[in-house]
Amino acid sequence: MVTEADPDEARSSVWLAVRPAAPVRRRSEAPSGLDRDRITAATVRLLDAEGLSRFSMRRLAAELGVTAMSLYWYVDTRHDLLELALDSALGGLRLPAGPAAREDWPDRLRILARGYRGLLAEHPWVAPLSAAYPNIGPHARAFDAALQRLLDAAGLVGTGRTGAHLALSQFLTGSGLNGCGGSGRRAPEADFGLALDVLIAGIEAKAADRTGRRGHDTP
Template sequence: MVSEADPDEAGTSVWRAVGPVAPVRRRSESPSGLDRDRITAATVRLLDAEGLARFSMRRLATELGVTAMSLYWYVDTRHDLLELALDSALGGQRLPVGPAARDTWPDRLRELARGYRELLAEHPWVVPLSVVHPNIGPHARAFDAALQRLLDDAGLVGAGRTGAHLAVCRFLTGGGPIGCDGSGRRAPDADFGLALDVLIAGIEAKTGAATTGGSRG
């Protein structure tokens, strides 16, 4: 999902870079067998296997069988590579594309939330990276667009819509999928389902209040 970085980091995102993501160099000079997609995929695998704390460009180079300096032909910094890996991981979630004949916005929110919960189980490093890096890549934006569409269907506008969007984002990146006890452990399925029901009930209450307020006007 889309989240903004701290102001000091706002200009450093790979997604805000002007021009190519990596420096342009002559193809004949680039290390054989590497490309940015392969490096990003290897980064995701390494983060899944060993975690964020152990990740380094040197460790990644060893995994790929190249020198660490070879990686910098394709990414400018470690920061850029972690952003690319973050968005690549988010691309693994199937998003609800729109209301089907029997779908309601709560159905689609449940699908979105459960899909993100599974993504976090597969890639537990996604949340800590989302906190410290701008999460504004194409897959993050697609996730947010899916969330915005279901909020459209909920009928919320103004402050109510802003609050609902914030509540869903905070739920997904914190207490809902992984629990609120500070352990980082996956919340039990029943607890997650109950918390999601409470979140949806709160949005429905706001939707009803907005409808009532509009009818009084």
């Protein structure tokens, strides 16, 4: 997991935390000019500029011109802030609108996958955070829903659908972590496209096998 070292204890996602409607402390004590959205946007900029390994709450506070303690009015931990930044970055991904048709889901999947690959190139820290944290923010869920719609169009159900979804999710995140060849370098576009075509062919074969067995079983 690419995060700061902490004790081995269960940690809830920021998306599952219940925050009070107002801080327990007096509002007059809250730092002026800050809010969670501004802090999250600054986090994304800092991660883009300096990378995940150099990120710290102290460095972020300096970027915003506030004290590090001021940030804790809006987030409880560094982990929470990284989760917020991750989902904010995913919000830049253009998703296909509406359900896909049976004949065009492969092309839609290629567009979505290449868009995700481009996002990982723009924000290299997104892939390790996607592997480290639960992807349950609103933009992550929207991306997952788009994948699910494409699998609907492919005609997969049950364990075949579950396996295809897992393979696609791991492939897309893994391509940002260490390239298709595992070399630690970004795989060439042609290699990425070939690997994606293999995945799509596997999904098509699985869907065709299901359709064939269903037709065989029909009186």
